[in-house]
Amino acid sequence: MSINSVLNSLEQSWERDDILLKIKNGLGTDKIVNEFLANNEIQIKELNTLLRPEDIVLLNQVEQLSTCESKLINKIKNLNYLENIENQNILNQKKILPSNRVSFNRISSFMITWSNKVVVIALLTISAIALSKQAWV
Numbered sequence: 001m002s003i004n005s006v007l008n009s010l011e012q013s014w015e016r017d018d019i020l021l022k023i024k025n026g027l028g029t030d031k032i033v034n035e036f037l038a039n040n041e042i043q044i045k046e047l048n049t050l051l052r053p054e055d056i057v058l059l060n061q062v063e064q065l066s067t068c069e070s071k072l073i074n075k076i077k078n079l080n081y082l083e084n085i086e087n088q089n090i091l092n093q094k095k096i097l098p099s100n101r102v103s104f105n106r107i108s109s110f111m112i113t114w115s116n117k118v119v120v121i122a123l124l125t126i127s128a129i130a131l132s133k134q135a136w137v
Helices: 003-013 016-024 029-039 041-050 053-136
Strands: none
Touching: 003 041, 016 029, 029 041
């Protein structure tokens, strides 16, 4: 048997839709892999006898590719999670912001209304103290 026919046979046994269905039904990944190995033991042994050293290198590269894809999926999933948290924080800040704006508006209107009076009173007080000091000297 050729390596291509063994690989085709194994590929047909590893239907991604079936694997995904097993995962959705709660079957663990280790259990799925062990089942596949048990069901395809003869083809896997034959594949091992047909593999050349350069094929092993290729298998290692495919494994690294799968690991890379897994990490990418994880990062995307976490990124979406972080974006959802950030969006939620922004919404919470927007809910808090109007009350802060109200207090800022109150302070600014107070300062606009009373600042001129406070400055005039402060200047008059300073002038009165200065004049009284001069009068005592």
